[in-house]
Amino acid sequence: MSLFDPNATPRIETERLVLRGWRKDDFEPFAAMMADAQTARFLSAEQRPRDRASAWRDMALFVGHWALRGYGLFAVEEKESGAFVGRVGAWRPECWVGFELGWGLARPFWGRGYAREAARAAGDWAFAQFPLERIVSLIHADNAPSQKLAQRLGMRIGASTIHAGMPHDVWEISRADWFRTSPHPAAV
Amino acid sequence: MEIGPTLTTERLILRPPAHEDFDGFASMAQEEDTMRFIGGVAPRDAAWRGMAALAGAWALLGYSMFSVLRRDTGEWIGRLGPWRPGGKEGSWPGDEVGWGLKRAAMGQGFAQEGATAAIDWAFDHLGWDRVIHCIDKQNAPSIALALRLGSRLERENHQLAPPFETHKVDIYGQSKAEWKARRR
Numbered sequence: 001m002s003l004f005d006p007n008a009t010p011r012i013e014t015e016r017l018v019l020r021g022w023r024k025d026d027f028e029p030f031a032a033m034m035a036d037a038q039t040a041r042f043l044s045a046e047q048r049p050r051d052r053a054s055a056w057r058d059m060a061l062f063v064g065h066w067a068l069r070g071y072g073l074f075a076v077e078e079k080e081s082g083a084f085v086g087r088v089g090a091w092r093p094e095c096w097v098g099f100e101l102g103w104g105l106a107r108p109f110w111g112r113g114y115a116r117e118a119a120r121a122a123g124d125w126a127f128a129q130f131p132l133e134r135i136v137s138l139i140h141a142d143n144a145p146s147q148k149l150a151q152r153l154g155m156r157i158g159a160s161t162i163h164a165g166m167p168h169d170v171w172e173i174s175r176a177d178w179f180r181t182s183p184h185p186a187a188v
Numbered sequence: 189m190e191i192g193p194t195l196t197t198e199r200l201i202l203r204p205p206a207h208e209d210f211d212g213f214a215s216m217a218q219e220e221d222t223m224r225f226i227g228g229v230a231p232r233d234a235a236w237r238g239m240a241a242l243a244g245a246w247a248l249l250g251y252s253m254f255s256v257l258r259r260d261t262g263e264w265i266g267r268l269g270p271w272r273p274g275g276k277e278g279s280w281p282g283d284e285v286g287w288g289l290k291r292a293a294m295g296q297g298f299a300q301e302g303a304t305a306a307i308d309w310a311f312d313h314l315g316w317d318r319v320i321h322c323i324d325k326q327n328a329p330s331i332a333l334a335l336r337l338g339s340r341l342e343r344e345n346h347q348l349a350p351p352f353e354t355h356k357v358d359i360y361g362q363s364k365a366e367w368k369a370r371r372r
Contacts, residue, residue: 003191003206006247024248024275053349056274057241064244067191068207094210094236 004070006063012074014121017114019074019088022063026075029084031055033106042143043104045164065093071130073102076118078109085109088118090126097161097170098136101126103149115149123153127175134174141167154181191246193313195254197305200298202254204246205239205267209255212264213239216290225324226288227352242267249275251314256289256302265293269306270314279349281359282320285310287333299333307337308371311364320361322346334360338370 009021066072086105217235245252266289
């Protein structure tokens with residue numbers, strides 16, 4: 001048996017953020033993030049705020065995803081304040097549409113370009129670490145901010161699908177296109 | 189790197205869930221009678237999430253349910269062990285050792301053998317004063333096992349937090365002193 005130790009989750013620093021493994025004390029800010037209706041709308045299958053017990057199980061699932069897959073969603077922290085900002089990274093539970101690059105931030109941190117900064121770093125890491133031909137993002141048909149971010153990351157809209165009973169699009173990008181897309185930190 | 193210990197009993201190996209256990213988790217999740225009192229049948233994707241959450245709880249809390257394997261065949265037969273989602277700060281009614289085996293492994297004393305090892309480990313390593321078992325009133329085999337382990341009915345009709353808010357359980361339990369006295 002081979003399990004990845006989630007405590008060995010890599011730490012990735014960007015200009016303003018740190019992507020790192022989950023800690024117990026991420027729970028309170030994560031639960032608060034998921035209790036916010038606007039944030040939870042596109043981050044929970046029920047499109048409803050998550051109660052605390054469900055949020056804890058979500059967090060355990062994120063950590064367990066790292067243990068079982070060796071990759072997963074990072075906890076994202078604001079460098080300057082140390083505040084928990086959200087979760088960004090790789091997502092591929094059983095039966096998923098592909099190797100997903102996912103993002104979701106707490107509402108106080110929207111509108112600052114943090115999701116783009118974190119997603120760019122997580123995508124760089126994913127393509128560097130794993131022999132992926134492409135990554136995908138499953139985005140709700142009404143989720144305009146995430147569609148915009150996917151476009152900015154150079155992703156293209158692909159197949160339409162029904163996920164959790166709701167219309168979604170599978171956005172995707174190839175390895176070659178990912179590293180061609182600007183602005184890329186290494187290319188800036 | 190291990191996220192938790194491996195325990196060995198006369199006939200069983202208990203260790204944290206690993207990816208190779210998934211077919212076992214997924215097939216057990218399809219057994220209607222087995223799943224009736226432990227969350228209901230679940231499709232493969234939900235079974236994976238359940239297994240992953242057990243593994244994640246090991247990393248977050250330092251304890252969680254073990255996968256149970258037969259020593260003679262290596263076969264995965266179920267999961268049991270310490271369970272308290274959210275830890276001390278969560279809404280779970282106490283420090284539980286729970287169990288659930290797939291149908292083909294029932295009736296052979298495996299659950300009692302595994303639960304005994306898990307309770308020993310929990311009292312020796314987790315600083316628990318008591319152990320509880322949350323059991324549906326109609327789950328006669330599990331009630332019988334709780335009683336065989338020396339636990340008694342402590343509370344009836346306890347309502348669990350979401351996502352089990354529609355579910356009421358009876359709580360069986362005993363103190364560490366009671367357990368240790370019986371195990372001497």
